[in-house]
Amino acid sequence: MKWLQKLITWARIKSPWVIHFNTGACNACDIEIVAALTPRFDIERFGILLKGTPRHADVLLCSGPVTRQIQDRLVRIYEQMPEPKFVVAVGTCACSGGVFQGCYNVKGGIDAVLPVSAYIPGCPARPEAIIDGVVKLLSSLDPKPAATLPETTTTAKST
């Protein structure tokens, strides 16, 4: 069965489908995620496709601090995703709450509610950083060590 596992890993890395959810962001990171899909940055060349429903997605891209209103919805969307699933926190607010730390309606970063696989800092995270973060997350799934990727500030660890 080893070859089957290899095939699944290969397929998973080559065609990750993402869903984007705004958890209370200011729109800046959301627009940068969309910008990453458009011709200048063209994230689709890594096989990444934006899907509309959580049931089709492997990766949940979250932007923004988690507000009290959105918290239950976020958990519900996460639960609807099939295994294995990964959460990427896009932007400083999603990583830690950012400038909204201490606001009465903000719970904090995404990791206050969900397990996060990769953090992409930046206010907003630049499209290059988003691509770098997602590619690093994918390469961490590959059992072979990714020797070709240069070291940057973006960190990725598998869950």
Next chain:
Amino acid sequence: MANIKIPIGPQHPALKEPESFSITLNGETIISMDMRLGYNHRGIEKACEERTYIQAMYLVERVCGICSHSHSTCFIQAVEEIAGLAVPPRALYIRTIVSELERMHSHLLWLGVAGHEIGFDTLLMYSWRDREVVMDTLAALTGNRVNYGINTFGGVRRDISKEQLDGLLKTMDVLEERTKYYIEVASQEMTLIKRLSGVGYLSHEDAVKLGAVGPTGRASNVDADVRRDDPYLAYKDIEFKVITDTHNDVFGRTLVRVGELMQSYSMIRQLVAKIPEGPVTVKAPRKMPAGEALSRYEAPRGEDVHYVKANGTDKAERVKIRAPTLANLQSVAKMMENNRLADVPIIIAAIDPCFSCTDRMVQIKHADHGRQETLSWQALHAQSLEWYRKQGVDFADLNAKMSRRMKI
């Protein structure tokens, strides 16, 4: 056939921001719409009271990531009015340049999103490709693609060099040429005209009654633009047309936005030609004197209003933000009536909604005994006129205009 209710959102493929709509349908036809907002409510107004002015400025910039310069400039204008700061003219020009560039990026973004909502993804890819040109320019001028952080109390944080101004003119030529193509597409392409005409109809009377602002109002022939009616920054020094349209539908809103793009290019050219020499900032005090100010600003989506009350310390006593989308939301319910369910995304997208701007909270409480009350429009109107009369501002002219509109 019985009416059915369909919930849309908060997570929905067509709308990037979380908001939930409950749509009552009879067959395919929309009877009415109800919406629930507040998923993006973060409590920024309260947070502004706990932060110093300079911290609050960066926080206010993050009310919205698309019109970030609008919010920070609007807030700063109010604080500068309280502090009585005389901002150097060069700083005002630089703020105006960034403000117009922001309008370009926002309108190009909208054009792409509108294309996407009607299944015309080619337009999305084209206009977002051109938007990157604007983003590069913004990054070169201010240091960041979004949330520019160029404003500071008493001026701007960066000067623009001669080379950058020349580069700006070249960029305008490139963008103008491409926008001409979009105007051609928008006004001649049959699929676009057929898909957008008659969708989301909002009559002039309804637009006035429901208080539509910005391109949404102007597409229903509401001739209002803060840049012309109540000039701020450097808008009094330059010439431009306020684009209005009589189509009253989504097609009209498209024409208004592409028309405004062309006006923005000509404005940038005038600003570059007229920009005065001199310093870009004056020293601002850390503690602002007691006082209050209301500031208006024509954001890409319409009129943005900020109210700031200072109490003599380094923190504001109250900050109130009224973003343009809040003013436009009432008209969305009207636009929906008698349209098809399939038109919902494009009708909502047509006002260029920004729910992170909108999610504020208001509760009127009497300071003395905590009694809650709702003011009627007339009472509120009379109160505001009285307040301005005390400040020495006469709104007789505006008042006459308003009452004429209210009669319609």
